[in-house]
Amino acid sequence: MKPKIFIDGEHGTTGLQIRALLAERGDLEIISIPVERRKETAARAEFLNAADIAILCLPDDAAKESVSLIANETTKVIDASTAHRVAEGWEYGFAELDKEQAKKIATAKRVANPGCWPQGPIATLRPLVTAGLLPASFPVAVNGITGYSGGGRPMIEDYVAKGEDASEFLPYGLTLQHKHVPELKAYAKLSHDPIMQPAVGNFAQGMITVVPLQLGGLDRVPTGAELHTAISDHFAAIKGGVVEVAPYAHLERVPDIDPEIYNGTNRMKLYVFANDSRAQALLLAVYDNLGKGASGAAVQNMDLMLGL
């Protein structure tokens, strides 16, 4: 029997992308709620309980409600929302987090898909903290740019309506309360809340995250080559992951560092740049907010949970 997959929130941005990614999958049975019934609690409960895996592509409160509607021991859940990313009993759905994470996802009943913003910074910072090159107390600040699909249907509609009149670069997170701070702190193994200072660009999807590092205050200042080696070693030890580390290079500009370059894929590429004489470095990540940042990661996790 084919595993039954239910996408709760199938008609939203993330849900539609997952649906498209699964369209050609003959090995799965997609069970679909009629669009007009998508917010009916009883109908959702029926589909959630009939599914082998339910993928929640909903606002946080609706995602929590979906979990509460599951009344059996068999339905596994992948939640794309922010609701459960640091919650007890949930595995974090970033398969390349460390050598064990893909196995943990494979056997989990509840998996929280990562947020789009924290994944790049976690991918670079966690290996450095693990290797002892950065202390857990390092003051981290993240900036970057994402396409407007990161804001879901309301932001997409707003940008499409404004067209060329929409802002080309709109910084946000200005109250310093960005919702991704808890998961970034937890999974990058930081002891202090990092600053998240994102921006939206006038393009639909794709993103770049940047973590500038002022290394001068550390007892032992790591070189750029050491930072790069620690990150490369981390990902070299992970089999079958989708994260690539660019060779260490001193370049003023890199054309591939384009937010849209991995659109439609599940790839993530990491870069380390440094000026050792100034004790400064930059950690960059390029990926698709709707790929590795959301739908692609959800499908990767689903395959792990199905043993595929």
Ligand SMILES: NC(=O)C1=CN([C@@H]2O[C@H](COP(=O)(O)OP(=O)(O)OC[C@H]3O[C@@H](n4cnc5c(N)ncnc54)[C@H](OP(=O)(O)O)[C@@H]3O)[C@@H](O)[C@H]2O)C=CC1
């Ligand atoms: N967009 C992105 O880049 C990313 C999004 N996410 C997360 O994924 C989740 C979905 O986001 P996204 O797809 O962007 O959002 P959208 O707004 O595009 O889609 C949400 C969908 O959920 C439906 N919905 C809302 N409330 C309920 C409810 N009570 N019951 C059933 N369906 C409901 C909406 O219907 P309607 O439109 O009719 O209200 C809509 O179809 C969010 O938690 C978001 O934070 C995660 C990573 C990246």
Ligand SMILES: CC(=O)N[C@@H](CCC(=O)OP(=O)(O)O)C(=O)O
């Ligand atoms: C442009 C924009 O608003 N992006 C969203 C994040 C999108 C994302 O990663 O989603 P979740 O964490 O909700 O799953 C934000 O920064 O809050």
